[in-house]
Amino acid sequence: MAxxxxxxxxxxxxxxxxxxxxxxxxxNFDLREGEIHALLGENGAGKSTLMNILYGLYHPExxxxxxxxxxxxxxxxxxxxxxxxxxxxxxxxxxxxFTVTENIMLGAETDHRAVPNEIPLVKLDRKEVAQKVSxxxxxxxxxxxxxxxxxxxxxxxxxxxxxxxxxxxxxxxLILDEPTAVLTPQEAEDLFRIMHDLTAKGVSIIFxxxxxKEVLAVADRITVMRAGRVVGTxxxxxxxxxxxxxxMVGREVILTVQxxxxxxAEEILRVEDLRVRDVRGLEAVRGVSFSVYAGEVLxxxxxxxxxxxxxxEALTGLRHIESGHFTLAGNxxxxxxxxxxxxxxxxxxxxxxxxxxxxxxxxITDNMVLCxxxxxxxxxxxxxxxKELDANARKLIKEYDVRTPSPFVAAGKLSGGNQQKVIVAxxxxxPVKLVIASQPTRGLDVGSIEYIHKxxxxxxxxxxxxxxxSAELDEILSLSDRIAVMYRGEIVxxxxxxxxxxxxxxxxxxxxxxxx
Amino acid sequence: MQSQIQSSSPTKxxxxxxxxxxxxxxxxILTAVVLGGIIIVLVRGNPFLxxxxxxxxxxxxxxxLSETSVWAxxxxxxxxxxxxxxxxxxxxxxxxxxxxxxxxxxxxxxYALPEWLGIDIPAIIHLPLAIIVGMAAGAFWAGIVGxxxxxxxxxxxxxxxxxxxxxxxxxxxxxxxxxxxxxxNNVIARTPLIAESARMPVIFDGLRIHWGFVLALLAxxxxxxxxxxxTLGFEIRTVGLNPDAAKxxxxxxxRIIILTMALSGMLAGLAGALEVTGLNYRHELGFSxxxxxxxxxxxxxxxxxxxxxxxxxxxxxxxxxxxxRMQFLTQLPVDLISMLQALxxxxxxxxxxxxxxxxxxxxxxxxxxxRGWGG
Numbered sequence: 001m002a003x004x005x006x007x008x009x010x011x012x013x014x015x016x017x018x019x020x021x022x023x024x025x026x027x028n029f030d031l032r033e034g035e036i037h038a039l040l041g042e043n044g045a046g047k048s049t050l051m052n053i054l055y056g057l058y059h060p061e062x063x064x065x066x067x068x069x070x071x072x073x074x075x076x077x078x079x080x081x082x083x084x085x086x087x088x089x090x091x092x093x094x095x096x097x098f099t100v101t102e103n104i105m106l107g108a109e110t111d112h113r114a115v116p117n118e119i120p121l122v123k124l125d126r127k128e129v130a131q132k133v134s135x136x137x138x139x140x141x142x143x144x145x146x147x148x149x150x151x152x153x154x155x156x157x158x159x160x161x162x163x164x165x166x167x168x169x170x171x172x173x174l175i176l177d178e179p180t181a182v183l184t185p186q187e188a189e190d191l192f193r194i195m196h197d198l199t200a201k202g203v204s205i206i207f208x209x210x211x212x213k214e215v216l217a218v219a220d221r222i223t224v225m226r227a228g229r230v231v232g233t234x235x236x237x238x239x240x241x242x243x244x245x246x247x248m249v250g251r252e253v254i255l256t257v258q259x260x261x262x263x264x265a266e267e268i269l270r271v272e273d274l275r276v277r278d279v280r281g282l283e284a285v286r287g288v289s290f291s292v293y294a295g296e297v298l299x300x301x302x303x304x305x306x307x308x309x310x311x312x313e314a315l316t317g318l319r320h321i322e323s324g325h326f327t328l329a330g331n332x333x334x335x336x337x338x339x340x341x342x343x344x345x346x347x348x349x350x351x352x353x354x355x356x357x358x359x360x361x362x363x364i365t366d367n368m369v370l371c372x373x374x375x376x377x378x379x380x381x382x383x384x385x386x387k388e389l390d391a392n393a394r395k396l397i398k399e400y401d402v403r404t405p406s407p408f409v410a411a412g413k414l415s416g417g418n419q420q421k422v423i424v425a426x427x428x429x430x431p432v433k434l435v436i437a438s439q440p441t442r443g444l445d446v447g448s449i450e451y452i453h454k455x456x457x458x459x460x461x462x463x464x465x466x467x468x469x470s471a472e473l474d475e476i477l478s479l480s481d482r483i484a485v486m487y488r489g490e491i492v493x494x495x496x497x498x499x500x501x502x503x504x505x506x507x508x509x510x511x512x513x514x515x516x
Numbered sequence: 517m518q519s520q521i522q523s524s525s526p527t528k529x530x531x532x533x534x535x536x537x538x539x540x541x542x543x544x545i546l547t548a549v550v551l552g553g554i555i556i557v558l559v560r561g562n563p564f565l566x567x568x569x570x571x572x573x574x575x576x577x578x579x580x581l582s583e584t585s586v587w588a589x590x591x592x593x594x595x596x597x598x599x600x601x602x603x604x605x606x607x608x609x610x611x612x613x614x615x616x617x618x619x620x621x622x623x624x625x626x627y628a629l630p631e632w633l634g635i636d637i638p639a640i641i642h643l644p645l646a647i648i649v650g651m652a653a654g655a656f657w658a659g660i661v662g663x664x665x666x667x668x669x670x671x672x673x674x675x676x677x678x679x680x681x682x683x684x685x686x687x688x689x690x691x692x693x694x695x696x697x698x699x700x701n702n703v704i705a706r707t708p709l710i711a712e713s714a715r716m717p718v719i720f721d722g723l724r725i726h727w728g729f730v731l732a733l734l735a736x737x738x739x740x741x742x743x744x745x746x747t748l749g750f751e752i753r754t755v756g757l758n759p760d761a762a763k764x765x766x767x768x769x770x771r772i773i774i775l776t777m778a779l780s781g782m783l784a785g786l787a788g789a790l791e792v793t794g795l796n797y798r799h800e801l802g803f804s805x806x807x808x809x810x811x812x813x814x815x816x817x818x819x820x821x822x823x824x825x826x827x828x829x830x831x832x833x834x835x836x837x838x839x840x841r842m843q844f845l846t847q848l849p850v851d852l853i854s855m856l857q858a859l860x861x862x863x864x865x866x867x868x869x870x871x872x873x874x875x876x877x878x879x880x881x882x883x884x885x886x887r888g889w890g891g
Contacts, residue, residue, distance in 0.1 A: 318763060339766030348764070356764040359757045370754070370765045379747040386745075 005033040007066075008204050009054065009085070009173050014063035016049055023049040024060065025228040031173065031206055034199045038207045038219035042248055042445035043415050046228040047208050051175050054206075055087045056080040067173075086166025087175040090182070092158050096151030101130045103150055104165045129168075136167050141197045156187030160194070167203075174198065175206045180214055181443055185473065186303065186510075192218045210248070210445055212241045213474075226250055249447050259457045262481040264293035268434050268465035269315070273324035276307070276314040284310040286489035287324065292434065297456070297466040299480030299497075301473060303509050307489035308469045309351055312438045315467070316348045317341040318356075329433050342371055345433035349423055349440045351469070353416075357423040360412030364404060365393035367411045368426050400425035401451065417448030424452055428459055435459050438469045453479060473505060487511045537824070541817055543870050544863035545831070552856045556848060566846045570853075573841025574834035580841075582725040586795060587833030590615065592732035593787030594811030595818060595825040596739050597654075597780045601672075602820040603743055604776035605756035610661065610676030611784040612808025613683030614654035616799075618785025620687050622650030622792045623799040624695065626710025642713040647789045654785015655778040657683060662777025666770035672777070680808075691801050706800035716794040726794035733826065735783065740822040752776050784808060813861050832857065 009031040016024040023046045031037050041047045052058045054065060056074035065072050067083045074080050077087070094103050105126070130146040137144040142160045150158060159179060166174055176195075180188040195205055195218060209215060215222055216236045224231040224247040231247045245253040269292040278284035284307040292298045302308050313319035315326060317338035325334035328344050342348070350356035358367050369378045369389055377388040393407040402421045404414060411419055420440070428435065437456060441449040456479060460466050470476050476483055477497065484494045485508040493508050553563035574584045594611045601608035608614075625646040630637055637645075661679055664670040690696075691705040698708065716727045743749035754762040755772045763769050787807065792799055814832055818824030839853040863870050870876070 316764075337766065337768070338763060339768075342766050350764060355758070355760045357761065359754055359761050361757055362754075366750075370761065373750050373765075374747045379750075382747050384745055384747055384750060 005035070007031065008033050008068055009206075010066040011050065011054060012064050012066065014050065014053055014060045014065075016046075016053060016058060016060045022228050024053070027063070027225075027228075027230055029223060029230065031204050032221075033204055034202055035220040036195055036199055036205045036207055036218055038209060038215040038222045039225065040209060040212075040215055040222055040244060040248060041225035042210055042447060043417060045225040045248070047225055048177065049228075050225070051087065051177060051206070051208060054080070055085060055175060081169050081171070084170060084172045085175065086163075086169060086171025086173065088159065088162040088166060088177065088179060090178040092162055094150045094158060094161060096149075098150055099146070100144055100148050100150060100153075100161050100164075101126055101133055101146040103161060104133055104146075104168050105129045132168060133164055136164050140167065140194065140201065142194060154187075155182050156190060159183070159187075159191065163194070163198075172202065173204050173206070175208070177208045178210075179207070180209065180211060185471070185506075188214065212244050212446075215244065216241065224248055245446050248445075253446055253450055257453045257457060257478045259479075260461065262296040262460065264296040264481070265463065266294050267291050268294050268329055269326065269467065271315070271324070271326040274311070274314060274326060275322040275324050276310045276319055277322055278307075278310050283322070284489050285314065288486075288489070288491050289324075290484055290491060290494065292465040292467050294433070294465050295460060295463045296481045297460050297468055297479050299476040299483045300467065300469045300486055301476045301483050301505055301509055302471070302486035304471045306486045306509075308471075308486050309438070311486070312348075312351065312436055312467075312469050315341075315436060316346060316350075345431070347427035347430055347432040347435045349420075349427055349435070349437040351438035351442075353420055353423055354412075358411045358419060361410050363393075363408045364397065364402065364411055364414070364422055365389050365407045367422055368393045368396055370426060372426075372430065396425040396429055399429070400455075417444045420444055420448060420452065424455055428455055432464060435464055435466045436469070437466065439471065440468070441470075441472070441475060473502060473509075477502060477505070485509055534823075537819060537821065538827075539876070540867050540870055541819065541824070541828070541864055543874055543876075544817075544867070545860050547863050547870065547873065548856055548859035551859055552852070555855070556846075556852070559848070561846050561848045566842050566848055566852075569842035569845035570835065570838035572845075573838030575838075576841075579723065580837065582720070582723040584830065584833045584837045585725045585729040587837050588830045589726070589728040589732050589794075590787040590791055590807045591810060591814055591829035591832055592729075592736060592826055593783050593790070594807045595814035595829050596732075596735060596822060597783035597787070598811045598815035599818065599820040599822065599825050600739055600743070600752075600783065601776060601780040602815055603756050604752045604772065604780075605759065606662075606665070606773065606776055606780070607673050608658065608661075608676055608777065608780045608784075609673055609812065610658060610680050610683075610781070610808070611787075611811045612804065612806065613676075613680035614657050614781040614784035615788040615808050616687050616804045617657050617683045617788065618650035618654040619788030619792050619799040619804065620690060620695070620707070621653035621785070622646045622714075622789040623707040623710055625649045626714035626792060627708045627798070630711050630713070637711070637713050639713040639715075642711065643716065643793060646710070646714045646793055647786070650789025650792070651782045651785045654788065655782035658781020658784070659774055659778035662774035665777070666773040687799075688801060691799070697798070704800060704802075707798045709797050710792065714793055715797055716790075724795065726790070728790035728794040731786075731790065732829075735786070736822040736826045739783075743822075748775075784811075813857070817861065817864050 007030045011027055011029040014024050014027040027050055029050065039047050049058060053060050056076050056079045065074055072083060095106070098106070133144065133146040136142070142164055144157065144160050144164055150161060153161070163174065179191060183191060199205060207219060219236060221233060221235055222239065222244065223233045224244065226248060271291070272289050274285055274288045275283060276285035288311060290298070300308050300311070310319055314321050317333070317336055317340070321335050325332055327333065328341065328346060331344050333341050333344060354360060359370065369392060373379050373384065378385055378392070390407065397404060397407055400421050402425065403418050411422060414422070435456070440456065441452055456466060456468070468476065468479055480497050482494060482496055483500065483505065484491045485505060487509065488511065549567070556563040556566050572580065574580055594615055597611045598608050629642070657679060661672050661675045664675050665672045688705065691707065695707050697706050719725055719727065743753065751762070751767045751772050754765065754767060755769055759769050791803065796803055810832060814825055814828045817828035835853050835857060839850045842848060843850050
C-alpha cells in the first residue's frame with residue numbers, strides 16, 4: 001500500500017534483559033506511514049516485550065526509539081500517548097459497568113478549569129465526548145454506540161471501543177496485541193476491514209499475532225521474531241504459510257496433519273435429543289443427536305456461542321441436562337457426576353484451560369494427577385503416594401515434551417502451550433474410550449499446535465473415539481473424519497470431511513441453507 | 517517465556533523453604549517491636565524495661581511458661597480452625613461462637629449427664645464423651661454455614677457472623693437461666709462445675725498448664741498431615757484454589773465445602789471443650805474473650821500453615837500473658853500490647869510495606885487467604 005512513505009516509528013538496536021532471559025536482542029524495527037506491519041512470532045519470542053518498550057512501559061538496556069524522526073525517551077504510556085502511539089491490549093482495559101463514552105473519557109476527561117491549580121472537580125462533559133466518539137466511529141467505519149454499557153457489548157465491539165479510545169487520544173500509530181485471539185472468524189474479518197479503513201486514512205498499525213493466515217491476508221509487511229531476535233522481514237507476496245512457520249519455529253513445520261483413513265468401529269458415544277441451558281438460563285443446546293464411533297474424530301464446527309460449549313459441558317457432567325440423554329460405551333450417564341463420567345472412560349481437554357483444566361498455583365506434579373489423585377497408584381486408603389506422583393510427573397513431562405526446568409514448577413508459570421501439554425498429557429495418558437477436546441489449541445503457538453494435533457490423531461488410531469469442538473475451521477478440517485455443524489443450538493448438517501469444502505462449511509456455520 | 521520460569525521448592529532445602537516463609541512475619545514483628553519501642557519512649561517509658569518485662573512475664577519462669585501455654589492452647593485450636601477454612605477458600609469468622617458452643621456443650625455433658633443417668637460415669641467414658649460432644653457442637657454450628665454456602669451460595673462471612681450472634685446470645689440466656697450454677701451464693705452467669713470424671717488429669721501440681729496444650733500441638737500436626745498428605749487435603753486445597761477445576765476433576769465441591777466448615781468448627785469446638793475439661797471445669801460467660809477473633813489474626817500471621825499457626829499463637833499468648841509483668845515493671849498500660857499486636861498484623865497484612873522497608877523482592881506467589889465477596 002504505502003511502500004515508500006516515510007517512517008513514523010523506528011526502533012534501533014533495542015536490547016532488553018530480564019533475569020535469566022534476553023527478551024530482546026538488538027532489535028531493529030520500523031513502521032511506515034499508513035501501513036500494516038505484522039509482528040509475527042511464537043509465544044515468548046519477545047513481541048510483547050518490544051511493544052511494551054515502544055509503549056513506554058519497559059525501558060530497554062540499550063537502543064533507541066525514534067518517533068517522527070525525533071529520538072524519544074518514553075518513560076510511561078502517557079509519553080507514548082502524547083507522541084501519538086495507542087495500544088490495544090489482548091486483555092481489554094475497559095470498565096464493564098461504564099458506558100462507551102465514560103470508558104473513552106476515562107483518564108482523558110475534558111478539563112474546563114480556568115485556573116490550572118483549581119480543585120479538579122468539574123462537571124464531566126459527557127455530551128461533547130459522546131459526539132466525538134460518534135464522529136470518530138463514523139469516520140473510520142467502527143460503528144460503536146457511545147451510550148452502550150461496555151459489559152453488554154460483544155467482545156468484537158469492545159475491541160472497537162479500545163480502538164476508538166486510542167483514536168480519541170489522537171493516536172496515529174496503533175499497536176494491536178493479538179487482536180484476533182478473542183474474536184470469532186466473522187469478527188476478525190470485520191476487524192481487518194477496519195484496519196484497512198484506518199490505514200487508508202493515514203493511521204499506521206503494528207499487528208502482533210502468531211496466526212499465519214491472518215498475516216498473509218492483512219499485512220503490508222511482516223517481521224518475524226524468534227527467541228528475542230528478528231529473523232527477517234518479508235511481504236505476503238514473497239512468502240507463504242510454510243515459509244513463515246519455518247521462520248517462526250526455526251525448523252520445518254508440518255502444517256497439514258498426516259493421517260490415515262479412519263477405521264470406525266463400535267459406537268462409543270451416543271447422544272439423543274439433548275437439551276441444555278446456558279448460564280443465563282436460555283436454551284443453548286436444542287435437541288441434538290449424534291454418535292461418535294471408536295477410531296474416528298467427529299468435529300463440531302460452529303461459530304463460538306452456538307451451543308458447543310454447553311454441549312461439551314453437558315457431556316462431561318459439568319452442566320445440567322434438561323432433557324434427552326447420552327450414553328458412553330453403553331452406560332447412561334445423563335446428569336451423572338463428573339467423576340462417574342471420567343471413570344467410565346472420558347478424557348476431557350476443557351475449553352478454558354486455566355479455569356477448569358489446571359490449578360495454576362499447584363505444581364505440574366499435582367496437576368498431572370488432578371483427576372486421578374484418589375485412586376491407586378496415586379492415592380491409597382486416603383493417603384497421597386508422593387513417590388508415585390513424582391514418577392508419574394517425570395514420565396509424562398518426558399513423554400509429552402513439557403518444557404519446564406522441574407516438575408515442581410507451578411503450572412501458572414508455564415507458557416500457554418506447555419500448560420496445555422500438561423492437560424493433554426494428563427488426559428490422554430489415562431485408559432479412556434472417549435476424548436472430548438474443546439478448543440484444544442486456542443491461543444497456542446505453531447509448534448504446540450502441531451504436537452497436540454499429532455497426539456489427538458494418535459488417540460484416534462489407537463481406537464479411541466474423539467469429539468473435537470473447535471471454532472477454528474482449519475483445525476476441524478484437518479483433524480476430523482466427520483463434521484457436524486452447530487448453528488443456534490442445533491446440528492444443522494453432518495458431513496464426511498471428504499465430501500465438503502471450507503466454503504460450504506463456512507456457509508453452514510453462518511446458518512445459510514444450500515439450495516436443494 | 518520458557519527461560520523466565522523460576523524453579524522452586526525441590527532444589528531448596530526444607531529449612532530454606534521454612535525460613536523463606538517466616539521471613540515476612542518475622543520482619544513484621546521486628547518492625548512492630550521497634551515502632552512500639554518508639555511509642556513507649558514517646559510516653560516517657562523505658563522500652564528495654566518494658567520488653568524485658570514482657571519476656572520475663574511470658575517465658576521467665578515455670579509459672580510464666582505454664583500460663584503462656586494456657587493462653588496458647590485455645591489460640592492454637594482456633595487459629596487452626598480459621599487456617600483450615602482458609603485453605604478451603606472459606607473465611608470462618610465464627611470461631612468465637614463455635615468455641616463457646618463447644619464449651620457449653622462439653623460443660624453440659626460434664627455436669628448434667630451423671631445427674632440425668634443417675635449414675636457415676638467412669639472417667640474413661642465421661643471425659644472423651646464430653647470432649648466429643650463439644651467438638652460435634654462446633655462442627656454442627658459451622659457445618660450449617662457450609663451447607664448454606666454449598667446449596668444456596670450464602671456467603672460464609674455474613675453467615676458465620678450471624679451464627680455468632682445466635683450462639684453467643686443463646687449461651688448468655690442458658691448461662692443466666694436453665695444452665696446457671698444453682699449454688700445459692702452464685703451471682704455469676706456460669707454453669708455448675710463438671711464432675712470429676714469429666715476433668716482431665718493435672719500435669720504438674722500447682723501449675724495450670726494442661727493436656728490441652730499437648731493436644732493442640734498434636735492437632736497442628738494432624739491438620740498439617742491431613743492437608744498435605746491425604747487425598748481429602750488435596751480435595752480441600754483444590755476447592756480452595758480453584759473450585760471450577762475441582763468440579764472438573766470430579767471432586768464433590770458441595771460436600772467438601774460443608775466438610776471443611778465442619779472440620780473448622782470442630783477444631784474451634786475442641787478449643788472450648790478443652791478449656792472446660794482441662795482448665796476451668798465449667799463454662800462462664802466471661803471465659804471466652806475473643807479467642808475466635810484473635811484466631812483470624814493468628815491464622816493470617818501464621819500464613820495459614822499449621823506450624824505458623826502454632827508459632828503465631830504462642831507469640832500472641834506470650835504477649836497477653838507477659839503484659840501484666842510489663843505493666844508491673846513500667847506502669848505502662850496493658851493496652852500497649854493490643855497496639856503492638858495490631859501493628860504486627862498491619863505489617864503482615866500489608867506486607868508490601870515490609871518488602872519496601874527491607875527491599876525484599878517478590879519471589880513466591882502470595883498466599884491468597886480467601887476469595888473476594890461473592891467469590
